[in-house]
Amino acid sequence: MKARLVQEQTLQWKMNQSLLQAIHILQFSSVELIDYIQEISKENPLIEEVNYDYDIAQYRSSNSSSAVIGEINQAELTMYDQLKKQLYTLDITKEIKPLVEFGIDSLNEDGYLEIDLDLWADKCNSTIKQVEQALSMIQSLEPVGIGARNLSECIVLQLQSLPVYRPFIKNLMTEHLEWIAEENISAITKHYDTNDTQVKKIIEQIKSCHPKPGRLLITKRPDYIIPEASIYKEMGMWKISFYKWNAPTIKINKTYEDLKDLEKEAADYLKEKYKQVDWLKQAISYRTSTLERVIQTIVEKQYMFFEHGAFMLQPLTLREISNELDIHNSTISRAISNKYVQTKHGVLPIKFFLQSGIRQENGKQTAAFAVKQLITELIQHESKHKPLSDEAIKNKLAEEFGITIARRTVMKYREQLGIRSSMKRRDL
Incomplete structure (x- = not known):
């Protein structure tokens, strides 16, 4: 445990500081x-004002009774x-499944495996062979990095x-972690017979990796809900309108514009301080554009939900969005964490649209939420x-909605x- 913490600190301290803050x-x-x-404005004299055009308190008071229907039947689930x-996505045998569940229960909160494989077996x-399987x-499983035994493997x-x-x-991550921490490009290129461009790309990707993937599965309820955007239909098309507070503008104090006469x-x-403001604007722009791309993709993937409601919710995973946008899934997970959107169905957490699926007997997939x-x-x-038995419900799902699942x-x-x-539901 101690060695892993030391490795993580080494990487974190050497990371480009602006990158860390952008991720933050x-x-x-x-x-x-x-x-x-x-x-930040308290210690940066250049920042005179933060504009977001609409009082958040006003929004809260005018929308205090809005139902968050995204929380219906969505109990707070632990990482485990x-x-x-x-596990439904895996081709898993009855013999291996208990081993997999035991392994999941043996992860720490950061998503790392703490049990030795021999003890697990x-x-x-x-x-050992079955345990390794x-x-x-x-x-x-998602997020990628879950089940690692140390930071390097993660x-x-x-x-x-x-x-x-x-x-x-x-080999680089296990034998020469210090080269990554020091960004020693020449040592890496020489030792592994590669080129500077390739190594620089690898180092940048390493910086974007999440050192504690298990933390991405921890849900934190906000004190109150302020949506990032509104999704609405206009002229037959679904559109996204971001609230001004999603991308606040920073007004610079003009007193400090001229530096020529200063010591x-x-x-x-x-x-x-100007560099700090420029970086801040870039980070805000990156946050806004990333969130916009993710929400746009969700609207496209969940089109039937917006048209017809919760019954038409489709299975959707982080990995699908990641592949669609060519953005690492840990970045997407950060971008949607604790964020909400306003829809005609109420205020919904963005994660609500990422639904696990159930494979029907005919091979098709349906969102488990929709079936529920x-x-x-x-x-109802x-x-x-004469209440419906489970078998009767199974038959009605097949006959009326084309959903074929087991009793x-x-x-x-x-x-x-x-x-x-x-x-027990029968009215006697």
């Missing part, structure tokens, strides 16, 4: 971003629950999914004297929704 800003909600800029929910009365499955796992990956990177020390000081909504709807309108899946979802069996 990417995670902010609009309210947090404005607070952050105002905090979220990982286990992804012993605890599960299994073989289970570990490989865990490491295939970064290698993330890089393996990118075009920049080269076979020598694994060198004062002029140098203000030049640094349909089950709820069917039970059933006869109180045991209906039972599982009904229980997750907290709905009693048909026998």
Whole structure:
């Protein structure tokens, strides 16, 4: 554990500081971003004002009764629950599944595996080969980097999914981590017989990797909800309008515009402050453009939801959006963390649109959330004297909505929704 912490600190200290702060800003909600800029303005005399055109307090008071329907049936899931929910995507045997679940439960909050493979095999009365297979499955889950045993392996796992990956990177991360920390390009190019351009790209990608992927699965409820954008229909097309507070503008104090008449020390000081403001504007622009691209993709992928409502929600993963936009999935996860959008269905967390899917018996995939909504709807309108059995619900889903799933899946979802069996729902 101690060695891993030392490695992480070495990388973090050597990272380009502006990159770290840009990543930091990417995670902010609009309210947090404005607070952050105002905090910086206390020690930067150039920042005279932060403009966002609309009083957030006014929005809160006028929308205080808005329902956050995205939270319907969405219990707060732990990192472990979220990982286990992804297991449906794997071709996993009955013998290996308990090993995989044990491995998930053995991760720490950062997403690292803390148990030794021999002990894992012993605890599960299994073989090392089977445990290694289970570990490989865990490491295939999202976010990439989950299940790593140290920082180096965590970064290698993330890089393996990118075009920049080269076979020598694994050796570089395990044997020569100090070259990465020092950005010793010449040593890397010479030792691995590559070129400067390739090494620079690799180092930049390493900087973008998340050192604690498990933290990306921790949900934090905001004190109050302020959406980043509004999604609405106009002239038959779905459009996105970002609120002004999503991209606040920084007004510069004109008193400090002319540096010619200042002493060198004062002029140098203000030049640094100008650099800080320029960087801040770039980071805000990056945050806004990234969020805009992600939301636009979600609107396109979840078009049927916006047209017809929750019943038409489609399965969608971080990896799909990542592939679509050619942006690392950890960057997307940061960009949508604790952020909301205003829709005709209410204020929804952006993560609401990332839904796990259920594979139907005909091979098609349907969002689990949509199936749960349909089950709820069917039970709400059933006869109180003759409530629907799980088998009857299964048949109605197939006949009325073309969704073919097993009866045991209906039972599982009904229980997750907290709905009693048909026998216990009968009105005597």
